[in-house]
Amino acid sequence: MTLICAYDVQNFPVVFGDLLVSGASGPSDQQVGVPALGDVTDFFEGSGWSILGLRQKVSLISDHCAVAWAGSWLGARVAIARLREMAQEAPLTADSIRAYLRSEVELNEHPASFVGWIFEETEEGRGLRQFGFGDGTLVDGGVLGCIRATGSGAPAVLEFAQIANATKWKASEEAGPAIFGFASALVLAGILLREEREGGLAAKTLRSLFGGGYEVAGFVNGKFTKLSDFTIILWDASVDDDGLVRIEWPRLILKQTYKKDVLLLKSAIVGTGEDGKPKLFAEEGHAVMPMFESTERIVAEDILGISFESRLLAHIFMGRTSCGVGAYARVQQTSPETMPAKTFRDLQGYLSMAPTASFLQEVVESLRSMAPQREVAKRS
Numbered sequence: 001m002t003l004i005c006a007y008d009v010q011n012f013p014v015v016f017g018d019l020l021v022s023g024a025s026g027p028s029d030q031q032v033g034v035p036a037l038g039d040v041t042d043f044f045e046g047s048g049w050s051i052l053g054l055r056q057k058v059s060l061i062s063d064h065c066a067v068a069w070a071g072s073w074l075g076a077r078v079a080i081a082r083l084r085e086m087a088q089e090a091p092l093t094a095d096s097i098r099a100y101l102r103s104e105v106e107l108n109e110h111p112a113s114f115v116g117w118i119f120e121e122t123e124e125g126r127g128l129r130q131f132g133f134g135d136g137t138l139v140d141g142g143v144l145g146c147i148r149a150t151g152s153g154a155p156a157v158l159e160f161a162q163i164a165n166a167t168k169w170k171a172s173e174e175a176g177p178a179i180f181g182f183a184s185a186l187v188l189a190g191i192l193l194r195e196e197r198e199g200g201l202a203a204k205t206l207r208s209l210f211g212g213g214y215e216v217a218g219f220v221n222g223k224f225t226k227l228s229d230f231t232i233i234l235w236d237a238s239v240d241d242d243g244l245v246r247i248e249w250p251r252l253i254l255k256q257t258y259k260k261d262v263l264l265l266k267s268a269i270v271g272t273g274e275d276g277k278p279k280l281f282a283e284e285g286h287a288v289m290p291m292f293e294s295t296e297r298i299v300a301e302d303i304l305g306i307s308f309e310s311r312l313l314a315h316i317f318m319g320r321t322s323c324g325v326g327a328y329a330r331v332q333q334t335s336p337e338t339m340p341a342k343t344f345r346d347l348q349g350y351l352s353m354a355p356t357a358s359f360l361q362e363v364v365e366s367l368r369s370m371a372p373q374r375e376v377a378k379r380s
Contacts, residue, residue, distance in 0.1 A: 002017070003156060004150050005147055008181070061083045066118075070114075070150045071112035077291050079104055093120040094118050143164050178220055213265055228257050234253075235315060255307070259296060264303055268283050315331070
């Protein structure tokens with residue numbers, strides 16, 4: 001049970017997948033945690049079903065192919081290993097991938113489904129092609145192109161597509177399809193992480209056996225790569241009927257990066273101390289291994305030394321008004337030539353944040369638009 005999907009934004013291909021691995025298990029003394037909640041060892045309360053940990057579900061088969069898997073971890077691991085071998089022997093195509101998956105006997109006993117993108121050369125020409133194998137849903141996603149979604153979390157992707165199509169997206173002039181594609185995936189990940197953080201032990205994502213964090217891959221400069229070095233920040237805000245905006249300290253900050261093939265996650269669950277300052281209530285660190293053998297050695301310092309600073313920041317604001325709740329998302333990218341502004345400072349258990357005044361002003365104006373519009377009585 002999982003969430004994987006493949007879609008495109010302005011012909012930029014995106015492969016998206018969660019990290020959660022769950023299954024039947026007996027009593028265990030091993031503690032299991034996820035970035036947004038911390039300890040989830042007893043999440044299913046002795047039902048015989050458990051969250052087993054985190055595992056990468058997006059795999060780079062070659063420079064020209066990225067896939068995501070759902071279903072049996074064992075079946076998927078065998079298939080991904082063989083696909084990586086095949087890519088070394090000859091160029092893959094969507095048809096050759098499907099033909100191999102249909103012939104893999106391990107998938108008969110340990111079924112798995114796959115979605116992905118490939119840049120292929122065939123008699124019909126060369127270009128990007130989406131493909132899928134096994135169970136799944138194929139729909140027209142509007143601004144998200146053709147969506148292939150698989151797993152228990154597939155309805156969440158389809159719901160996000162409806163939101164995306166009803167939303168007005170704004171971007172700087174230099175933003176291209178890759179920025180839009182990656183930004184859409186970051187917003188989707190942020191919304192799902194918020195459900196996980198706010199839902200706690202009743203979180204719909206984890207109860208539906210998906211979540212725990214998300215990976216994203218896209219086609220950049222002629223090859224598939226995973227999005228790295230980004231931070232997702234979940235904020236709360238309120239807007240009263242007079243348009244007064246109050247922004248609270250973030251509830252969750254999640255940094256995601258890679259050490260070669262190993263995914264490193266560092267999260268901060270933030271609350272307010274007795275002195276009114278933001279305080280780190282809990283901090284989680286995870287090293288998530290790929291589906292293939294990795295010789296990379298990870299030590300505690302690799303995670304502890306991660307800074308929350310990133311060149312890519314995804315802010316997800318949940319704004320409450322007298323009429324209900326609305327969301328506002330903003331993705332900030334700093335060019336490699338520019339040093340990112342210092343936004344975070346971790347000192348003695350406290351987290352100091354210093355967003356720029358212009359950023360806050362733009363956010364306030366956007367949130368203010370959520371306020372109910374008052375009717376003005378006309379004098380006769």
